[in-house]
Amino acid sequence: MIFGESDLGRGRFDDRGGVSVFVAVCVLALIGIIGIAVDGGSKMRATERADYLAGEAARAGGQAIDPAEAITGTRIAVDPQDAAAAAQSYLRSAGATGTVSVSDDGKTLSVVVTDAYDTKFLAAVGIGSLSVTGHGTATLLHGVTAPEGT
Numbered sequence: 001m002i003f004g005e006s007d008l009g010r011g012r013f014d015d016r017g018g019v020s021v022f023v024a025v026c027v028l029a030l031i032g033i034i035g036i037a038v039d040g041g042s043k044m045r046a047t048e049r050a051d052y053l054a055g056e057a058a059r060a061g062g063q064a065i066d067p068a069e070a071i072t073g074t075r076i077a078v079d080p081q082d083a084a085a086a087a088q089s090y091l092r093s094a095g096a097t098g099t100v101s102v103s104d105d106g107k108t109l110s111v112v113v114t115d116a117y118d119t120k121f122l123a124a125v126g127i128g129s130l131s132v133t134g135h136g137t138a139t140l141l142h143g144v145t146a147p148e149g150t
Contacts, residue, residue, distance in 0.1 A: 035121025043130045046117040050134025053096045054113040061087035061100065061109045062138030078140040080106040087111050102140075111136045 061083035069077060080102040087100040087109060098113035113134040119127055 031121070035124070039117075039119045039122045039130070042120070043117045043132060046115060046130075047132045047134065050096070050113040050115050050132050051136065052134070053091065053094050054098065054111040054134040054136030056094070056136070057087040057090040057096075057098070057100070057111045057113070058109050058136035058138035060090040061111070062140055065141065080109070080140065083109050083138075083140055098134075107140050109138045109140055 062078060064082040064086040065078050066082075084100045084102055091098050091100075091111070091113065096113050096115065098111055101110050102108070103110070113136075115132050115134075116129040117132055118129050122128075122130075
């Protein structure tokens with residue numbers, strides 16, 4: 001059998017189907033980029049939420065002043081144990097988990113909120129969740145109020 005010049009050229013340089021492989025690779029890469037953007041953005045929002053909850057819990061703890069002394073104007077003071085309990089109570093009511101600690105001098109309350117973001121796209125490559133952490137602090141008030149008229 002004798003092959004014509006056009007048969008030999010077509011056999012060796014046939015690129016039919018080459019475009020579909022290129023398109024498939026590009027589509028997979030685009031889906032990966034979109035997945036990283038979506039899951040990355042959602043993780044950032046989950047981290048912002050954790051920071052917000054930690055800050056609000058710390059603020060709730062910082063407002064746990066002794067009402068008897070504050071109302072009479074003799075002293076504004078926050079009991080560190082009451083502050084930690086108020087912060088934990090806030091976390092529970094918000095459905096968040098975290099740790100609350102008071103500094104050794106009893107003047108700073110720190111809250112760390114831990115959570116996880118369940119991925120949408122990255123789960124296809126085995127990354128089912130991403131951990132997120134939020135931080136918040138409050139300065140606990142201690143002091144004597146100024147007498148009236150000063």
